[in-house]
Amino acid sequence: MSGGVTKGVRVTAHDVAKRAGVSQSAVSRVFTPGTSVSPLMAEKVQKAADELGYRPNVLARSLITGRSRIIGLLVSYLENQFYPEALARLSKAFQAKGYRILVFMVSRDEGETDRVVQDLLDYQVDGIVAASVGLSDDVALKCTRSGVPAVLFNRGQGHPDLCEVTSDNRGGARQVADLFVTSGRERIAHISGWSGSSTARERAEGFKERLAERGTCLFAEACGDFTRDGAVGAARRLFNVPRGERPDAVFVANDHMAFAVMDVLRFELKLQIPDEVSVVGYDDVPMAGWPSYNLTTVSQSLDDMVLATVNQLLARIKKEELPATHERLAGRLIRRGSA
Amino acid sequence: MSGGVTKGVRVTAHDVAKRAGVSQSAVSRVFTPGTSVSPLMAEKVQKAADELGYRPNVLARSLITGRSRIIGLLVSYLENQFYPEALARLSKAFQAKGYRILVFMVSRDEGETDRVVQDLLDYQVDGIVAASVGLSDDVALKCTRSGVPAVLFNRGQGHPDLCEVTSDNRGGARQVADLFVTSGRERIAHISGWSGSSTARERAEGFKERLAERGTCLFAEACGDFTRDGAVGAARRLFNVPRGERPDAVFVANDHMAFAVMDVLRFELKLQIPDEVSVVGYDDVPMAGWPSYNLTTVSQSLDDMVLATVNQLLARIKKEELPATHERLAGRLIRRGSA
DNA sequence: ATCTTATTTGCATACGTATGCAAACGATGT
């Protein structure tokens, strides 16, 4: 169509075929692993392709094969260091398997999530990873009907069609309870995450559960909503009170909030950590190991979670019939200076 | 082909057309904005489409239109809070314009970057954003020849075909020099970024330049490579020396390294900040405002950079002939407690 | 009622690739 334009010209398999004096199918076969071509043919085609700078059009290929080799990733909370880490490793892991990642940022609004998943399906993604994002039943059904497997990363909702990869939030939280009780803390508080997330609920439940088993109970509780601002507010509500009513230990539902809490305790309320109050987080993000925070926390082994996610998803992409699994990886208490 | 499988069945425009008793073209028009269809037709088609759960196949559409509405994003350094922030905002901004982001993680290895860009081109992306990543001349040429515009985000390399959006690194660094000199610091050091990046070089040059203009010069310098470990090493080399040879001010080439430097100074060397040594960073990531660091730094106005990037890229996607521009946004010194 | 003009619709084809099928080819054995 374009007459003299020198850029923007797409060179197709037909062009290569013409130049090499072979058929378009031959070109296709040379660029499709697992097909049989004679060495001579391969050489001729490669030469012509190199001269023209030909590369197969992945979109056209996807149209036929029905596989785009694209994985959709839903993510929010990127300000929490855990998720950039997860994103980086998921991306690398999928890249290594020949898949690419299409990223969608979503807020906590469920309506938005639904629209975004619909978008992903429109792009014919081969699978979906929802990192810390819930999927409505409606949209989950759409996915399975389209034959697109999905796995929830670090979030569970007990849906039978959805894979889940989480850490053993209850178990992790129980270890924190044990730590506090054993070290003699008496006014034990909890700053919880967003109540709409299973992760937040499980951590809170496991914590209280174990406190009860050890013969004590929660002294105070506030919701931090998994945001920094929320955590700052919660910390003030719990600790900006007369000395006697002040907790002497607090389990914060994730590291991101724990940093905020520590900042409030140290710089606003001038409290000594861990002498006057112990702080424990959850996730073990890299920053937790930095000396400024030196935060005791429960480690989610990110590598294992990523591995499980990738394996599950790719397995279900290969064999649609595979049942959805729920993997729950053990967490490990990392003792540092804050408790 | 498939006989009784209930999932994985793709419903196409033909199916909708058949059910609605119209032609496939009609269906296409109903789902293509800007085409003319009668209200009656629109209603019939919508009804059939809803009943079948039809959604247009974006890949097939792209094949025809030649536009995938996908933007390729190259990113590294996700452990530096600046980039998740940038990623989030770029993603949101492009989403708002109807584009999606295909993310590729790359290391600093140039060979890998080239392969990855080739991958992006294979996916027929409409444009490329390289965040803090350099593009070889070879691969830049390939992009322009394919008609795919690229913009370098927070990195410049003076290539005539590539857009660049950076902050005025020289100017920002000069402000830091002024701050140190004016506040009477006498042994002024610099911890630089990776020397392969223009950002690192410009910050170092601007800093030294201004020091010279103010009649002084650099007391010591070390390379931190833009990594935390690198910065830790650099801080030790510069500061783990007899008291008299110790710098009393240090400009660290970005915030991410500055946090590491502060940790070493405070917790390993027991130095008081800012009394014994001033520390200034660059970027103004959110963490810089947290009381634990309270870091004086140069703000890159991320929103403006993102806006410029999106505008430039979309403009060049619309009109291929537009010349590549180099935007250089002013930075602002944010005075906090560390200097 | 007829002619003109504007609008809506269907037909056919194109986008760039993969793949079943049959023809052509080469090698091997007798």
Added chain:
DNA sequence: ACATCGTTTGCATACGTATGCAAATAAGAT
């Protein structure tokens, strides 16, 4: 020499959609 078998190649078609073109229809003007 021929028959047999395995390999390589080209032909034709399909994937799901957009779009130029012409036919059909509706609307408006005289």
